[in-house]
Amino acid sequence: MSTGWTRRHVPLLLSVGAFAGFGSVAWAQMQAPEALLPQLQQGAKAYADNCASCHGQDLTGGQFAGSLADTAFRNKWAGKSGQDMFEYVRDNMPPGNGRSLTDEVYAALTSVILARNNILPADQLAPGSDLMRQTAFPIDPAGQPDTGGVGGLSDRFPTPEAPARPDRFANYTPVTxxxxxxxxxxxxxxxxxxxxxxxxxxxxxxxxxxxxxxxxxxxxxxxxxxxxxxxxxxxxxxxxxxxxxxxxxxxxxxxxxxxxxxxxxxxxxxxxxxxxxxxxxxxxxxxxxxxxxxxxxxxxxxxxxxxxxxxxxxxxxxxxxxxxxxxxxxxxxxxxxxxxxxxxxxxxxxxxxxxxxxxxxxxxxxxxxxxxxxxxxxxxxxxxxxxxxxxxxxxxxxxxxxxxxxxxxxxxxxxxxxxxxxxxxxxxxxxxxxxxxxxxxxxxxxxxxxxxxxxxxxxxxxxxxxxxxxxxxxxxxxxxxxxxxxxxxxxxxxxxxxxxxxxxxxxxxxxxxxxxxxxxxxxxxxxxxxxxxxxxxxxxxxxxxxxxxxxxxxxxxxxxxxxxxxxxxxxxxxxxxxxxxxxxxxxxxxxxxxxxxxxxxxxxxxxxxxxxxxxxxxxxxxxxxxxxxxxxxxxxxxxxxxxxxxxxxxxxxxxxxxxxxxxxxxxxxxxxxxxxxxxxxxxxxxxxxxxxxxxxxxxxxxxxx
CATH class of the missing domain: 2.140.10.10 (Quinoprotein alcohol dehydrogenase-like superfamily)
Structure with a gap:
């Protein structure tokens, strides 16, 4: 989690004026530090412009990409920091066009993803900062709300395991x-x-x-x-x-x-x-x-x-x-x-x-x-x-x-x-x-x-x-x-x-x-x-x-x-x-x-x-x-x-x-x-x-x- 909260929190309301397109009730009821709001607003707009068509309007998945706010996602990122998330998003998103946005925008997108998972730092996240590195996904995501949504994986029938890939480094020896x-x-x-x-x-x-x-x-x-x-x-x-x-x-x-x-x-x-x-x-x-x-x-x-x-x-x-x-x-x-x-x-x-x-x-x-x-x-x-x-x-x-x-x-x-x-x-x-x-x-x-x-x-x-x-x-x-x-x-x-x-x-x-x-x-x-x-x-x-x-x-x-x-x-x-x-x-x-x-x-x-x-x-x-x-x-x-x-x-x-x-x-x-x-x-x-x-x-x- 983040290193601290400010004493003053304001409702993070996804109104038409601030966060058009994000309609989850769970999201709307979250509380965010006032200092973080400008970055979240910037990130919400960037998400709507660049990410929503794949990951869904409220980050819960769509036809082309999975949820950024469910248990599976938090398990994948458990223990990893906001800096890790920033670097991944910056280098890989939008798909095939990584680094096409500014670092400021990628940091704002990182804040949105973290906030959508109930992780709220006390202030805006700057790439490479101590706050960015210390803000992290919980190692044990148990008890975190699963927001669900479009694009999740049903457990109605067993899902076949992906084919095993060869481990190219299993028998690695030093180059001499x-x-x-x-x-x-x-x-x-x-x-x-x-x-x-x-x-x-x-x-x-x-x-x-x-x-x-x-x-x-x-x-x-x-x-x-x-x-x-x-x-x-x-x-x-x-x-x-x-x-x-x-x-x-x-x-x-x-x-x-x-x-x-x-x-x-x-x-x-x-x-x-x-x-x-x-x-x-x-x-x-x-x-x-x-x-x-x-x-x-x-x-x-x-x-x-x-x-x-x-x-x-x-x-x-x-x-x-x-x-x-x-x-x-x-x-x-x-x-x-x-x-x-x-x-x-x-x-x-x-x-x-x-x-x-x-x-x-x-x-x-x-x-x-x-x-x-x-x-x-x-x-x-x-x-x-x-x-x-x-x-x-x-x-x-x-x-x-x-x-x-x-x-x-x-x-x-x-x-x-x-x-x-x-x-x-x-x-x-x-x-x-x-x-x-x-x-x-x-x-x-x-x-x-x-x-x-x-x-x-x-x-x-x-x-x-x-x-x-x-x-x-x-x-x-x-x-x-x-x-x-x-x-x-x-x-x-x-x-x-x-x-x-x-x-x-x-x-x-x-x-x-x-x-x-x-x-x-x-x-x-x-x-x-x-x-x-x-x-x-x-x-x-x-x-x-x-x-x-x-x-x-x-x-x-x-x-x-x-x-x-x-x-x-x-x-x-x-x-x-x-x-x-x-x-x-x-x-x-x-x-x-x-x-x-x-x-x-x-x-x-x-x-x-x-x-x-x-x-x-x-x-x-x-x-x-x-x-x-x-x-x-x-x-x-x-x-x-x-x-x-x-x-x-x-x-x-x-x-x-x-x-x-x-x-x-x-x-x-x-x-x-x-x-x-x-x-x-x-x-x-x-x-x-x-x-x-x-x-x-x-x-x-x-x-x-």
């Missing part, structure tokens, strides 16, 4: 390092499935012969808004991030909601999508839009710990965590001066362990490569893709982006170095200490916004006759660099054939020499460069099949004019304008299979619609990806032929995943126009428009029974 390195075939435990970042599933039930029979197994709406999440699956539970920093755990077999966690974001932090989350031990690790990392109990969704990464609102964290060696690592993005960050936290407690500035500081390794620019004037080094991890070497591998502040670096000053470390680099860390073991800069002094901050794929290739652990990654230019994993030594570069501005690549160091006439600036006319800064290979991750040595990548084959502007997108005083490649047939969506051993492009498929979704490959020789035409497709890995396709209501984002439950294979995707590629290239493909409503959902496919 070994599992993350080599997951069981049925699981998808981390970004790109395993710590290697390959995006490959060993499942093969869905194959070339039956993929055309795929049908929707289940789907669930997620909060409407931007979403580019790649779900995780562990032992029959699918975890997915939703817009507004909501996290869901679904039964991966049929989509039944197991739990839901909602983060209350401060007003000055707009919600942003996240590429991934992390599983470790008994926790689900989530980066939040207000620059925190939180750990949720993977079985219940309860908060285990909450750590602020930084209090500087100039940062964002759209990537997602890498959890390895007991450490949560999270990269940030920013355009502020001073550089960006990668941070490490203890996975068990959330304690901050280290922080690494991705812009090298003067006097440190790589720090004197900024053309004499002081540390507080250096920009760039963002990281918006989760890292990968190699247990054999104990190295966590992260990618770092370029600088938009290109002017101070463009022309080398006498006696200085203008490479701009650690932009466009791979960084190899010891997770526990944060020690930088090695780094490799893929593209020095980037004047084009052609970042190298994408996935680092770990695999084995033959190098000089010996199998060698390597890391493979590509920048927007469509160049794949292959490095020796243990040391970062350059091995080779594989070219997709998209770029036209690199004059030569040093076979020993991998240094890329730019054609002088292709360097842009406000002191020049328009400079034609391929690919476009928003084109080439971009946010959509690749997939690598170790058995064949093939890496699969999609890209946008679009070029740019870099035209003088004041001030300009890049500080050299240039803007970028889309331009079709010379002789283009208008097919800008490109999908390639590249032999990383030989460097040969085995096949490529072209289409009008640009791709905006990562790639999944499976052991049965299938490849899945999606595009701006809102088509989700299955290809033959060997030939590039389309074997199956289906339309989806929202723009497919993130990357497809595959998992199995009780021996049955599933393919899952998330829609939601979340990454920049999902907005397409409307100037080049005006017929491909975003849907007028940006919905979001998780859609799961399987073979029919």
């Amino acid at each position: 390092e070994a599992m993350l390195q080599d997951p069981a075939a049925e699981n998808w435990l981390s970004w790109r499935r395993s710590h290697q970042g390959s995006g490959f599933s060993p499942l093969a039930q869905i194959d070339r012969n039956n993929v055309d029979r795929l049908t929707i197994a289940w789907s669930q709406a997620l909060p409407a808004g931007a979403n580019m999440n790649e779900p995780l699956v562990r032992d029959g539970v699918l975890y997915v991030f939703g817009f507004g920093d909501e996290v869901f755990a679904f039964d991966a077999e049929d989509g039944h909601l197991i739990w839901r966690h909602t983060r209350d974001l401060p007003d000055d932090f707009p919600p942003t999508s996240k590429k991934t989350m992390g599983l470790y031990a008994d926790k689900l690790i989530v980066a939040t839009s207000d620059l925190h990392v939180i750990a949720l109990d993977a079985r219940t969704g309860e908060l285990a710990w909450d750590t602020e990464i930084t209090d500087d609102p100039a940062f964002r964290n759209p990537g997602g965590p890498l959890v390895a060696d007991g450490v949560v690592m999270q990269g940030l993005t920013t355009q502020k001066a001073g550089g960006s960050l990668i941070v490490g936290m203890d996975a068990e407690t959330g304690e901050k362990l280290w922080s690494f500035n991705t812009v090298a500081q003067p006097g440190t390794p790589g720090g004197d490569t900024w053309n004499g620019l002081p540390a507080d004037k250096r920009h760039g080094g963002s990281s918006w893709t989760s890292g990968t991890y190699d247990a054999e070497t104990g190295l966590a591998l992260w990618g770092v982006a370029q600088t938009y502040d290109t002017a101070p670096l463009r022309d080398r000053k006498p006696g200085m170095n203008n490479d701009g470390l650690f932009t466009n680099s791979t960084l190899a860390f010891e997770p526990r200490s944060g020690k930088l073991v090695w780094y490799y800069q893929h593209m020095k002094n980037d004047q084009y916004d052609l970042d190298w901050t994408f996935e680092r794929v770990i695999g084995t290739l033959d190098v000089d006759g010996a199998p060698t652990r390597v890391v493979m990654t590509a920048g927007k230019e469509g160049l794949f660099d292959v490095l020796e994993l243990r040391t970062g030594k350059y091995i080779k570069t594989v070219d997709m054939g998209l770029q036209d501005f690199i004059a030569s690549i040093d076979p020993v160091t991998g240094d890329k020499a730019v054609k002088p006439e292709k360097v842009p600036g406000k002191d020049k006319g328009a400079v034609f460069v391929c690919p476009h800064a928003g084109g080439g290979r971009n946010w959509t991750p690749t997939s690598f099949v170790q058995e064949t040595g093939l890496i699969y990548v999609n890209a946008r084959d679009i070029c740019m004019d870099m035209v003088p502007a004041d001030p300009g997108f890049l500080t050299t005083g240039v803007n970028t304008e889309y331009l079709a490649p010379p002789g283009s047939d208008g097919k800008y969506g490109l999908l390639q299979a590249i032999d990383m051993q030989t460097g040969e492009v085995k096949w490529e498929a072209r289409q009008r619609a640009p791709f905006d979704m990562g790639i999944l490959t499976t052991a049965s020789g299938l490849l899945f990806t999606g595009d701006m035409a809102r088509k989700f497709k299955a290809y033959d890995q060997a030939s590039g032929d389309v074997l199956w396709q289906t339309g989806v209501t929202g723009v497919p984002n993130g990357s497809p995943i595959s998992y199995a439950v009780d021996g049955k294979q599933y393919i899952a995707i998330v829609t939601g126009a979340g990454n920049p590629l999902s907005f397409g290239v409307p100037i080049i493909t005006p017929e491909l428009q975003l849907p007028p409503v940006n919905s979001s959902s998780v859609v799961v496919y399987s073979l029919p029974e």
Whole structure:
């Protein structure tokens, strides 16, 4: 019950003027503190507008929803607080449109429900207040009046029990390092499935012969808004991030909601999508839009710990965590001066362990490569893709982006170095200490916004006759660099054939020499460069099949004019304008299979619609990806032929995943126009428009029974 009554009470009369539509005699005879009346009046109106059509005019149930004022309802809520009720109503009501009202209105609705059950606090309820938390349903509701009404359950005949649901956590065991390195075939435990970042599933039930029979197994709406999440699956539970920093755990077999966690974001932090989350031990690790990392109990969704990464609102964290060696690592993005960050936290407690500035500081390794620019004037080094991890070497591998502040670096000053470390680099860390073991800069002094901050794929290739652990990654230019994993030594570069501005690549160091006439600036006319800064290979991750040595990548084959502007997108005083490649047939969506051993492009498929979704490959020789035409497709890995396709209501984002439950294979995707590629290239493909409503959902496919 409430913590106290005021001495003065007034009748809570449901007159036409105050509570039109509520007519229960029991309700009308209740006594309410005068201070509570304004909130109850507000709540009654909100109830009539939003709830009565389902729950009945006087909360006693209707055709579409049960009573909010009978014994069964009070038994369900026994011992729970007004805050619990507020959070439930806010997150779930009206059905399918939770959080569509203000917190003030949800608090007023909570007051109405409590009052309807004879629970009357002494004053108005404010979300999160002591009074809200202390006002509770009785633990033993015996003796409480049962108001009855429409929608109750008759006991005339026995009601069959609901079918028993499987307990997905009955035999739960902690997620271990070994599992993350080599997951069981049925699981998808981390970004790109395993710590290697390959995006490959060993499942093969869905194959070339039956993929055309795929049908929707289940789907669930997620909060409407931007979403580019790649779900995780562990032992029959699918975890997915939703817009507004909501996290869901679904039964991966049929989509039944197991739990839901909602983060209350401060007003000055707009919600942003996240590429991934992390599983470790008994926790689900989530980066939040207000620059925190939180750990949720993977079985219940309860908060285990909450750590602020930084209090500087100039940062964002759209990537997602890498959890390895007991450490949560999270990269940030920013355009502020001073550089960006990668941070490490203890996975068990959330304690901050280290922080690494991705812009090298003067006097440190790589720090004197900024053309004499002081540390507080250096920009760039963002990281918006989760890292990968190699247990054999104990190295966590992260990618770092370029600088938009290109002017101070463009022309080398006498006696200085203008490479701009650690932009466009791979960084190899010891997770526990944060020690930088090695780094490799893929593209020095980037004047084009052609970042190298994408996935680092770990695999084995033959190098000089010996199998060698390597890391493979590509920048927007469509160049794949292959490095020796243990040391970062350059091995080779594989070219997709998209770029036209690199004059030569040093076979020993991998240094890329730019054609002088292709360097842009406000002191020049328009400079034609391929690919476009928003084109080439971009946010959509690749997939690598170790058995064949093939890496699969999609890209946008679009070029740019870099035209003088004041001030300009890049500080050299240039803007970028889309331009079709010379002789283009208008097919800008490109999908390639590249032999990383030989460097040969085995096949490529072209289409009008640009791709905006990562790639999944499976052991049965299938490849899945999606595009701006809102088509989700299955290809033959060997030939590039389309074997199956289906339309989806929202723009497919993130990357497809595959998992199995009780021996049955599933393919899952998330829609939601979340990454920049999902907005397409409307100037080049005006017929491909975003849907007028940006919905979001998780859609799961399987073979029919």
